[in-house]
Amino acid sequence: MSPDDARRQAIREHNLRAAAQNTANERLHVDPRDLAARLPFNGRWTRRDWAHASLFATLGALVIGLVPGFSNAMRVVEHAPEITTLALPLPPLPKAAQRAEPQRNWEVVRVEPGQTLGAIFQERGIPAATLHRLLDASPDRQALARLRPGAELAFEQAPDGRLLAFRYDRSDTERVELSVSGDQVAKKVIERPxxxxxxxxxxxxxxxxxxxxxxxxxxxxxxxxxxxxxxxxxxxxxxxxxxxxxxxxxxxxxxxxxxxxxxxxxxxxxxxxxxxxxxxxxxxxxxxxxxxxxxxxxxxxKSFIRSPIQYARLSSRFGTRRHPVLGTQRMHKGVDYAARTGTPIMAAGDGRVVSVGWQGGYGNTVVLDHGKGHTTLYAHMSRTAKLRRGDRVSQGQVIGYVGSTGLSTGPHLHYEFRVNGVHRNPLQHTMPPxxxxxxxxxxxxxxxxxxxxxxxxxxxxxxxxxxxxxxxxxxxxxxxxxxxxx
Known part of the structure; x- marks a missing residue:
């Protein structure tokens, strides 16, 4: 480089350093009047300034509150102890638990009126030969042959329908279980207190x-x-x-x-x-x-009940009336109760059968002697119960059924009450206590x-x-x- 070029390069560098120094001085020494002129704030806060200040204050409070929490959480994680899993041998199961029987699948059947044990077994697809083996092994063969409605029986059957076990209640306190294995039947009696x-x-x-x-x-x-x-x-x-x-x-x-x-x-x-x-x-x-x-x-x-028929309608009272068949005025020595044919008729009191059978215009009739001179008569029955002269009957016992035999225009009971042979109104007479x-x-x-x-x-x-x-x-x-x- 020539001396002239070196001199010009030195002058250029000097000028650049001087310009940079002037710029720095301007940034450090700003005239307050120039600064006020540059900023929009004029010494009084506006609503916008207050809103900004509130926002920044809220953010600051949140930061101050959250930072310690994060710090504590980090410290907990940092100092969490290590967890070690150990394989420990378990004690052996008790022998009773080892011998526990598997869950039994019993299906309970309630006996319906008129059902027999053979019909129930047939409905379940169990062969008659299996039923006979069970009856031979059961000590309650007669009871099983006469099942009561409402009795409960239970069956355990394999998926293919084979009978595995059969049970029934012998009494309130005993249940009999019959297990089937091939041609063998095992019996077990379970006590039920x-x-x-x-x-x-x-x-x-x-x-x-x-x-x-x-x-x-x-x-x-x-x-x-x-x-x-x-x-x-x-x-x-x-x-x-x-x-x-x-x-x-x-x-x-x-x-x-x-x-x-x-x-x-x-x-x-x-x-x-x-x-x-x-x-x-x-x-x-x-x-x-x-x-x-x-x-x-x-x-x-009481010695007598007022009505020998429950829930019957009183159709004719005691006293004089026109007979519905004969058409004449005559004394009606009893009371009539209208009811359907076949309605049960009860004995009004404890007594002895004096007569039973047909009595002229009364039709099928029963007469009872209750002692101390008291007798009762029940007429127009469709049929009487199986009674004979001299039989003892209890109050409320069925002695016959409503009908329309004899001089009668429709099904009803004609009932008479007598004291020493004299007819009395059963609806008004004071019964002996x-x-x-x-x-x-x-x-x-x-x-x-x-x-x-x-x-x-x-x-x-x-x-x-x-x-x-x-x-x-x-x-x-x-x-x-x-x-x-x-």
């Missing part, structure tokens, strides 16, 4: 006594006992019962494996109809015959029935706070106490 509990069931009639009682757990048989046996002499359940009336029943219940299998008999009951309580207590006489009594020991069972318990029998009655009456009183005092003291005393008239069978 039962528990007898005494329960007090109380409720109101509501829209239907039957449905209310069933909902509370009373069986149809127990309900029928209350309406058709215990209180039938004192309460007309078709006319005298209101929705607000209540009932309380002490009943024995049989439980097995947590299931209620049977209820009854009714030990004691109180039915409050139209504000009046009617009490009934079950008591066995010395001859072992059980009856229902009032709280003071008087039998509920039953003899009450006395002496030692009455003392035993009070001792045995007091616990049941006390239970009813306690339950009703809890459920029905409005029960009056007078009613409580009448319910508990036979005594007080707790516990005991009943």
């Amino acid at each position: 039962v528990e007898i509990r005494t329960a007090v069931i109380s409720g109101k009639v509501g829209r239907s006594l039957f449905h209310s009682a069933r909902r509370l757990g009373l069986s149809p048989a127990v309900i029928n006992t209350l309406t058709d046996e215990v209180f039938k002499y004192d309460i007309d359940f078709d006319r005298d019962v209101a929705a607000s009336d209540r009932f309380s029943v002490v009943v024995e219940q049989t439980w097995r494996e947590g299931e209620l299998i049977r209820s009854g008999p009714v030990t004691a009951a109180v039915f409050t109809a139209k504000g009046k309580p009617f009490t009934a207590v079950r008591f066995e006489r010395e001859d072992g015959k059980a009856e229902y009594f009032t709280a003071d020991g008087r039998p509920l069972k 039953p003899e009450p318990l006395t002496g030692a029998a009455l003392a035993r009655f009070k001792a045995e029935t007091a616990p049941a009456l006390a239970r009813i009183r306690e339950v009703e005092q809890v459920l029905y706070a409005s029960v009056s003291t007078d009613q409580d005393q009448r319910v508990a008239a036979a005594g007080t106490g707790k516990g005991g069978k009943g």
Whole structure:
């Protein structure tokens, strides 16, 4: 390079350094007036400035709060201990668990009315030869030949239909299981313990006594006992019962494996109809015959029932009338109940058969002698029960069936009530009261029935706070106490 070129290059570099120095000085030394002129802020904050400041302050607070949390979480992860899995040997299973039988696949069949064991086996495709082998191995061959409707049988069958096992209940406490293996049948008897509990069931009639009682757990048989046996002499359940009336029943219940299998008999009951309580207590006489009594020991069972037919229509009353067949005015010495042909006719009271058969215009007729000069006559039957002269009959026993034999214009029962040969109106005549318990029998009655009456009183005092003291005393008239069978 020539001396002139070197000199010019040095001058150029010097000028560049000087320009750079001037630029840096300008950035460091800015005139405040020039800075104010450049910035839009004029010393007073606008709404936009305040909004921006609030936003930045919120973001700052969030950052300050979150950063420590992230820091702690990272520290927990960093210091988490290591997990080591070890394979430990398990103790051997108990021998009882090793011998546990596999799940059995039983199919339960309930016997329908008219079904036989042979028909049930045929429906399941089980050969008759297998059935015969089971009957030969079973000690209950006769019982299996006469199955009761409702009885439960159970079958275990292979996928191809072969019978593996068959079981049935011999009684409430015993179940018999018959296992089939080829031509061999193995028998096993399984004990099934039962528990007898005494329960007090109380409720109101509501829209239907039957449905209310069933909902509370009373069986149809127990309900029928209350309406058709215990209180039938004192309460007309078709006319005298209101929705607000209540009932309380002490009943024995049989439980097995947590299931209620049977209820009854009714030990004691109180039915409050139209504000009046009617009490009934079950008591066995010395001859072992059980009856229902009032709280003071008087039998509920009257000597006679008013109507020998249940739920029948009274078609002709006692007194003078025009005979529907003869057309003449004559005394009607009984009452007529219209009912369908074949309706059962019951004996009005305990008695002895005086005559049975055809009696002129009465048609098929039964006459009963009840003692103490009381007799009853039942006429126009379609047929009589299998009775003979001299037979003893019980109150409520069916002695014949409604018909229209003899001088009759339609199916009905002609019923007469006589006292020492004189016809009386059975709807108005005062029936002789039953003899009450006395002496030692009455003392035993009070001792045995007091616990049941006390239970009813306690339950009703809890459920029905409005029960009056007078009613409580009448319910508990036979005594007080707790516990005991009943």
